[in-house]
Amino acid sequence: MGKLWTWIRSNWYYLTGLYLFVFLAGFFLVEQIVTEPVYVIHSTVDDWIPFNEWFVLPYFLWYIWIPLFMIILMFHDRAAYLRFCFVMFVGATACLIIYVLWPNGLDLRQPIEGENFCADIVRFLRRADSPYNVCPSLHVSSTVAVHLAVCRSRIYGNRPWVKFLSLTVTVLICMSAVFVKQHSVIDVICGWLLSQGLNLAADRIFRRASDGSGVLGTAEYLSTESADNS
Numbered sequence: 001m002g003k004l005w006t007w008i009r010s011n012w013y014y015l016t017g018l019y020l021f022v023f024l025a026g027f028f029l030v031e032q033i034v035t036e037p038v039y040v041i042h043s044t045v046d047d048w049i050p051f052n053e054w055f056v057l058p059y060f061l062w063y064i065w066i067p068l069f070m071i072i073l074m075f076h077d078r079a080a081y082l083r084f085c086f087v088m089f090v091g092a093t094a095c096l097i098i099y100v101l102w103p104n105g106l107d108l109r110q111p112i113e114g115e116n117f118c119a120d121i122v123r124f125l126r127r128a129d130s131p132y133n134v135c136p137s138l139h140v141s142s143t144v145a146v147h148l149a150v151c152r153s154r155i156y157g158n159r160p161w162v163k164f165l166s167l168t169v170t171v172l173i174c175m176s177a178v179f180v181k182q183h184s185v186i187d188v189i190c191g192w193l194l195s196q197g198l199n200l201a202a203d204r205i206f207r208r209a210s211d212g213s214g215v216l217g218t219a220e221y222l223s224t225e226s227a228d229n230s
Contacts, residue, residue, distance in 0.1 A: 016081075016082065016085045016089075017070065017074065017085065019085070019089050020089075023089065023092050023093065023096070026093070026096050027092075027096060030096050030099050030100060030133060031130070031132075031133065033100065034099055034100060034103045034132055034133055035132070036103070036105075036132070037103050037104050037105025037106075037131075037132050038102075038103040038104070039102060039103065039104040039105075040104070040105060040106070040107050041104050041105070041106055041134060041135045041184040041186050041187060042106070042107060042108070042184055042186075043184055043185050043186050045185045046108055046178070046184050046185055049178050049179060049185070050179070051110065051112075051179065051180065051181055052179045052180070053112065053114050053116065053118040053119040053121075053122050053180065054118050055172075055175060055176035055179035055180050056118050056121045056122050056125065056176065056180050057118065057176075058169070058172035058173050058175070058176040059125075059139070059173065059176035059177065059180055059182065060121070061169065061172075061173065062139055062142075062143060062173050065143065065146065065169060065173070066088075066142055066143070066146060069084075069146045069149065069150065070084065070146075072155075073149060073153060076155050077153045077154055077155050079154075079206075080149045080150075080152055080153035080154070080155075081149075082206075083148075083149060083152065083199075083202050083206065084145055084146065084148075084149035086198065086202050086205070087145040087148060087149070087195055087198045087199050087202055088141070088142050088145040088146075088195075090198055091136075091141045091142070091145060091194050091195055091198050092138060092141070092142065094136075094194065095133075095136050095138050095141065095191075095194070098135070098136065099132075099133040103132070103133070104132070104133070104134060104135045105130075105131050105132040105133070105134060106131040106132075106134055106181070106182075106183070106184060107131075108131075108181040108184065109126060109131055109181050110181070122180055125180070125182070129182065131182075134182075134183055134184070134187050135183075135184070135186060135187040135190050135191075136187060136190035136191040136193075136194045137177055137183045137187040137188055137190065137191035138191070139173065139177050139182070139183065139191070140173070140174050140177060140183070140187070140188050140191030140192055140195075141191035141192070141194045141195045142195075143169075143170050143173045143174065144170060144191065144192050144195035144196065145195045145198075145199075146166065146170070147166045147167060147169075147170040148195065148196075148199045150162060150163060150166040151163055151166070174188050174192070
């Protein structure tokens with residue numbers, strides 16, 4: 001028991017990832033509470049974007065992309081991991097609060113005429129995911145949180161191709177949300193702005209929390225930022 005406690009004290013930041021289960025419980029609870037949208041999210045731009053079932057592939061890539069980089073950052077860059085958790089989890093919690101206080105949904109879904117593998121995946125997706133609680137987009141906000149963490153992480157400082165890949169995947173996932181009609185353009189913009197705003201807040205919070213001893217990983221973050229700027 002003593003060894004376990006020592007390990008937890010040395011690696012306490014691993015435990016921040018457990019908030020994911022708290023969020024999932026909250027998400028499913030909100031899904032039960034909010035069953036009808038009060039506000040329908042729609043823009044003229046949505047009408048210009050055609051449905052394309054092939055974009056469901058990058059849409060489902062999200063389910064691999066998020067945990068992949070969460071695990072990589074957890075084990076290799078504590079500062080970037082903590083920033084990522086702050087941006088993603090605070091953003092996700094904010095989304096749940098918005099869904100309860102401002103119940104919203106979509107009216108974009110039309111019958112799927114295609115008969116192929118991707119069309120079948122979209123049909124499955126629509127059966128599993130209701131068109132409610134969409135703005136801001138959790139899909140987008142969490143993807144942007146990953147990209148921001150990758151861009152700031154010290155482990156990718158000399159690997160611009162990883163940052164380019166991250167940007168490409170981020171754009172594709174955001175596009176997929178509107179092309180498979182899971183989200184409005186408005187949802188995507190709000191999700192993007194939410195993570196960008198929280199990233200700016202993280203800059204200030206982590207700076208103030210830094211006491212030179214590496215608490216919250218901020219000393220590592222500040223030294224990395226200084227190296228990047230020099």
